[in-house]
Amino acid sequence: MREVVVLGVGMHEFGRFRDKTPSDLGRVAVTRALSDAGVGWGDIQALYAAGFQTPAMPSIGHLVVSGVGLSGIPVVNCENACGGGLTALSLAYQAIAGGFYDTVLCVGVEQQPKRGFLTFTRMPDWWIKTGVAISGIIYAWDAQRYMNEYEVTSDLFAKISVKSHKHASLTPYAHYRHQGNLTVAEVLNSDMVFDPLTLLMLSPINDGASAAIVCAREVATKKYPDKKPVTVASVVLRSAHYDRHTLLFPHGMVSRAAKEAYEKAGIGPEDIDVAEVQDACASGEAISAEELGLCQPGEYKRLMDEGATQIGGRIPINTDGGYLSRGCAIGAIGLAGMAEIVWQLRGEAGPRQVAGAKVGLVETEGDGPVCSVAILKT
Amino acid sequence: MVQKPPVPIEEGLFTVPSAPAEKPRLIGSKCRDCGEVFFPKTVMCRKCFTETTDAVFLSTRGKVYTYTVVRRPPPPPWQGVIPFAAGYVALPEGVLVGRVVFTGCEPEAIHIDMDVEFVLEKWGEDEAGHDILAPRFRPV
Numbered sequence: 333m334r335e336v337v338v339l340g341v342g343m344h345e346f347g348r349f350r351d352k353t354p355s356d357l358g359r360v361a362v363t364r365a366l367s368d369a370g371v372g373w374g375d376i377q378a379l380y381a382a383g384f385q386t387p388a389m390p391s392i393g394h395l396v397v398s399g400v401g402l403s404g405i406p407v408v409n410c411e412n413a414c415g416g417g418l419t420a421l422s423l424a425y426q427a428i429a430g431g432f433y434d435t436v437l438c439v440g441v442e443q444q445p446k447r448g449f450l451t452f453t454r455m456p457d458w459w460i461k462t463g464v465a466i467s468g469i470i471y472a473w474d475a476q477r478y479m480n481e482y483e484v485t486s487d488l489f490a491k492i493s494v495k496s497h498k499h500a501s502l503t504p505y506a507h508y509r510h511q512g513n514l515t516v517a518e519v520l521n522s523d524m525v526f527d528p529l530t531l532l533m534l535s536p537i538n539d540g541a542s543a544a545i546v547c548a549r550e551v552a553t554k555k556y557p558d559k560k561p562v563t564v565a566s567v568v569l570r571s572a573h574y575d576r577h578t579l580l581f582p583h584g585m586v587s588r589a590a591k592e593a594y595e596k597a598g599i600g601p602e603d604i605d606v607a608e609v610q611d612a613c614a615s616g617e618a619i620s621a622e623e624l625g626l627c628q629p630g631e632y633k634r635l636m637d638e639g640a641t642q643i644g645g646r647i648p649i650n651t652d653g654g655y656l657s658r659g660c661a662i663g664a665i666g667l668a669g670m671a672e673i674v675w676q677l678r679g680e681a682g683p684r685q686v687a688g689a690k691v692g693l694v695e696t697e698g699d700g701p702v703c704s705v706a707i708l709k710t
Numbered sequence: 711m712v713q714k715p716p717v718p719i720e721e722g723l724f725t726v727p728s729a730p731a732e733k734p735r736l737i738g739s740k741c742r743d744c745g746e747v748f749f750p751k752t753v754m755c756r757k758c759f760t761e762t763t764d765a766v767f768l769s770t771r772g773k774v775y776t777y778t779v780v781r782r783p784p785p786p787p788w789q790g791v792i793p794f795a796a797g798y799v800a801l802p803e804g805v806l807v808g809r810v811v812f813t814g815c816e817p818e819a820i821h822i823d824m825d826v827e828f829v830l831e832k833w834g835e836d837e838a839g840h841d842i843l844a845p846r847f848r849p850v
Contacts, residue, residue, distance in 0.1 A: 456750075458720040461833065462844050463784035464796045464809035472778035473797055480822045526778040527818075574757045576746075576806055580776060580798065 333429040335549035337561035338708065340369025341671035345505040346540035346659035349443070354383070354541075358396035358441040361541035361664075365437070369545035370556055373400055376545070377433040379407045380423045382416030382440040383663035392441050392663065413698030414612065414655075415569070416440060417542065417666020418706055422567045424546045434551040439543040440668070442661035468534055468613065472526035473580055475615035479528065482630035486528040489614035490519035491636050493532050493656060496611065499643060500653025502683040507538050507659035519614075533614040535654075540661030542668040560710075562674050565691075566596035567706040585703045586610075586623035586695070593693075593705040594625075601625035604647065604707075605689040606676045608669030610697040611654040621649060624695060624705070643684055651676065651684045662698075669694040670706060677710045716841040719833055723750055724845055725767075726830070733770055734830045736845065738805055739763040747805040771850060772801040774824040775808075779817045789834050795820040799828075799847050807847075814848030825850040 342364025344357045358381075366373060381393030393407035412419040417440035424436040455465040479485065494514050501512025514532070522532040552561045570589040594600055601624060609624060611617035618632035626647055627635050635641050641649040652658050652672040655665055673692035675681045691709045718726055725735045739751035742762045746755060751765050777797030795817035798808035812820045813831050826847040833844035 456720065458723065458844065459809055461719060461787050461789075462796075462809075462811050463780060463788040463790060463794065464811065466780070466784045469778060469780070469796070473776040476778060476797075476822060477776050524779075524781050526780050526782075529778075576804055577775075580806070 334431060336425050336428045336564045337547055337549045337552050338544050338564060338670070338674050339371060339435075339547045339552055339556060339559055339561050340365045340367070340545040341667070341674045342366070342368055342543045343505050343668055343671055344541040346507045346538050346661055346664070346668070349539045352539075354392065354441050354443045355395045355399035357443060357539060357541035358392070358439055359399035361441070361543040362396060362400055362437065362439055365543035365545050370559055371435060371545050374403060375435050376403070376405060376437045378405050378424070378427060378436045380410060380420035380436065380438045381407065382410045382412070382420045382666065383442060384411065384413055384416060393439070396439055396441060412702050413700060414610070414660070414662055414665055415696050415698035415700065415702035415704045416663045417668070418567065418670070418694065418696050418704035419569055419666070419702070421544065421546065421564070421666065421670065421706060422569045422704065425564055425567045428546060428548050435545065435547045437543060437545055438667055439541065440664035440666060441541040442663040443539045444537045444661070467537070468529070469526055470580070471534075471613035471616055472529050474619055475528055475613065477580065478615055478619055482633070484633050486520065486533070487516065488618060488633050488636060489528065489533045490516040492611070492614040492617050493519045495636070495642055496614070496650060496653050496656040499651050499684065500657030502643075503652040503658060506653045506657055507536060508653070508657040511657070529613050529615065535612050535656045535660040538659040538661050540659060540664045540668065542664045542671055544667050544670060560678050562677050562708050562710060565599070565707040565709050566593045567704070568593040568596065569702070569704045572701045583619070583623055583697075583701075583703070585701060586620060586697060587625070589703040589705045590624045590695070593707050597707040597709070599691060599707065603691050604693045605691050606648050606651060606673065606686045607693040607695070608650055608652070608654065608672055609695045611650055611656050612660060614656060617650065617654065620695060620697065624693065643686060648686045651681065651686060666694070666696045666704065669696065670708070673708050677708060714838070714840045716832070716843050717836060719842050719844045724830070726843060734828065735770065736768040736807060736828055738766055738768045740766045747803045749805050749807045768805065768807070769801045769803060771825065771827045772799040772807065772847070774812070774820060774822055774826055775800040775806055776822060777812065777820045793817050799826055810845055810847050812848065813846040819849070
């Protein structure tokens with residue numbers, strides 16, 4: 333099995349772009365990634381695309397291809413909710429490691445159709461009718477269990493949101509980059525959506541796109557010797573293992589995916605220098621970071637109070653603002669998180685740079701439930 | 711005038727009492743091999759992966775496993791009053807029942823581990839004027 337590297341990454345800014353089409357968003361991310369990698373569209377042998385809510389016929393992958401060029405390559409569309417982007421990466425990884433392709437493009441695109449609650453239509457009718465199928469409610473349930481289990485208050489979630497917005501103020505493509513001086517009080521006093529989560533503790537669902545050129549190392553070394561590839565040490569995709577409390581905290585699925593990812597990469601959580609973790613809501617960052625083993629269960633509050641998870645701290649988390657402030661353009665978030673890790677590991681993260689970052693982790697979770705973890709290193 | 715009998719919001723989730731003294735019962739399934747219980751009822755056992763389940767009535771009382779208070783109106787076809795509390799209930803046989811709306815008290819009064827019991831509540835009416843009943847839990 334061959335070693336796999338990321339040769340280039342590119343993004344379209346996250347935000348609200350009513351005057352653009354999903355094809356536009358995807359084309360921008362793709363051309364930026366190609367330019368970053370020094371690769372031409374004609375060298376791409378396959379496309380793995382992720383999208384979720386975006387209405388696309390026939391498919392998001394083909395929409396993107398139609399905006400870039402009809403080269404006849406195989407196009408695979410991955411629908412795995414928030415896990416879609418890293419699902420595309422895992423397929424690319426397998427195809428390259430297995431010797432099927434040398435150079436592959438992964439792209440995630442999202443243009444959310446509307447504001448307000450989304451209703452996930454696969455949910456039972458009676459849930460939809462009784463108002464319990466609304467997007468994000470599961471995070472409120474998790475947050476309540478977490479507060480009950482570890483005797484923390486929503487102050488912790490407010491602090492996470494403040495950190496997130498501070499990081500986003502250093503991130504040119506983040507949606508909410510103008511709230512770098514947000515305070516805990518402002519977060520707590522924003523509209524309560526579902527207790528304990530206020531508006532500023534919930535990620536905005538927005539538009540965006542992200543792309544990555546993934547390559548076999550041996551090909552990268554020969555064809556693109558001037559580039560600084562980042563190694564994909566492991567990428568793992570899991571769904572929920574049966575548990576009576578499936579979907580609710582503790583997740584179990586995340587810790588299983590993480591364990592497998594660490595084992596395949598030959599490292600432990602203590603080796604992670606920088607991480608992008610699921611923060612669809614502020615409480616999610618704490619829960620996921622603990623499930624990933626970045627700290628012990630219930631310890632995230634201490635980590636936050638020590639400043640450990642800020643840029644400059646011991647284990648910076650969500651250095652680009654994460655879903656919370658960069659935004660949650662569902663199909664695009666996995667590869668956006670990976671782009672941030674790639675920039676960090678290359679030393680190209682500018683004011684967000686984590687000094688000496690050599691090993692990074694990106695994790696996403698989605699309705700499924702699905703969890704994906706990728707570990708990258710230089 | 712003939713009384714219009716109420717209808718459940720979804721078939722197969724619970725029984726609708728036909729007499730005033732009768733209690734409504736949630737319908738789940740139990741695996742013959744491992745004993746795991748599921749709600750709503752399943753054909754397969756999600757733990758054993760075999761087709762070994764039988765339908766069972768579930769306990770009528772349990773404890774709030776988790777909850778939240780929803781403060782913004784969900785989109786149609788939802789109908790109801792804001793704010794409302796909703797979440798999951800843990801029954802003694804180990805199954806988590808969800809997702810349910812809590813009733814019978816102020817939404818903010820609901821808390822984790824609160825003792826609650828299963829009831830039915832009118833959600834709306836169908837085109838023929840029958841009451842549509844939804845599953846709820848209320849403080850004991």
